[in-house]
């Protein structure tokens with residue numbers, strides 16, 4: 245049976261997982277339904293606490309997400325999981341590996357798992373992922389866990405859209421310099437050295453701790469009265485369920501810190517502004533790229549710039565002061 249958007253939204257709000265899955269698919273396609281869906285769920289957002297889990301491939305991110313979800317369920321909380329894995333050969337569906345490992349949650353309605361398919365468009369995956377997180381928030385999830393691999397722009401964008409970022413490393417991930425280079429130092433709220441059963445784990449833990457101490461001594465807090473978050477460095481063994489309780493505790497204490505310091509509110513406000521800017525940017529690019537195919541004047545402007553006959557600044561002023569960007573008007577003209 246086919247449902248209208250309003251029906252789907254109503255069912256989703258009432259806890260219908262099938263409706264939620266349908267809405268997620270619509271949002272993933274970045275079609276015309278996205279705007280009305282997001283407008284409808286807007287007033288219900290802000291309850292969920294979102295946790296980004298990132299690190300190199302094979303570090304144990306999925307295993308840790310799995311363990312955290314179990315602990316959260318034990319604490320009586322509901323969980324949403326979003327997994328982004330660009331290396332997955334599957335498109336549109338779930339990652340087989342994730343599905344297999346997540347079996348303990350398969351029949352638990354308190355855990356909703358979704359894998360995102362990789363798509364080409366400009367920042368499309370990061371945008372779709374943040375929208376899916378919103379749907380899970382509107383669905384009433386207490387925690388949303390987002391797993392990404394590596395530190396490409398998409399991953400950094402997704403991590404920037406979460407409340408707490410957990411960076412997972414392994415003893416063999418290399419030295420601290422690599423951590424710095426990959427920009428992980430800037431985004432981590434919590435560091436985890438997983439596979440602590442392996443050689444080199446202690447060295448990695450010590451190195452990370454020293455790097456953080458150096459960072460703090462180089463950047464002492466400007467106002468000592470302001471509460472400061474000390475990034476913890478934890479050791480886990482996801483396969484042996486060791487250290488996961490401590491990780492969950494660290495996440496909860498970061499949550500409390502964000503609330504008490506007002507930082508959660510500041511971060512979320514900054515994120516909404518950033519999202520607005522990025523939407524406008526994206527839409528301007530999308531419209532121009534489409535209209536240059538159909539509008540002769542615009543095509544000529546682009547040609548002149550690409551031939552070097554007109555400078556991009558002048559052309560950009562012309563475009564921004566013209567009707568080219570308005571919805572609907574110019575597409576028919578050829």
Ligand SMILES: Nc1nc2c(ncn2[C@@H]2O[C@H](COP(=O)(O)OP(=O)(O)O)[C@@H](O)[C@H]2O)c(=O)[nH]1
Nearest residue numbers: 301302303304305306307438439440481482483
């Ligand atoms: N030795 C060891 N292996 C682990 C540990 N945690 C995960 N693994 C294994 O590492 C592999 C990759 O784990 P996975 O969770 O898929 O990593 P992801 O790619 O980061 O999501 C799997 O074979 C896990 O069983 C650990 O603490 N110790």
Ligand SMILES: [Mg+2]
Nearest residue numbers: 305306307391
């Ligand atoms: Mg994984």
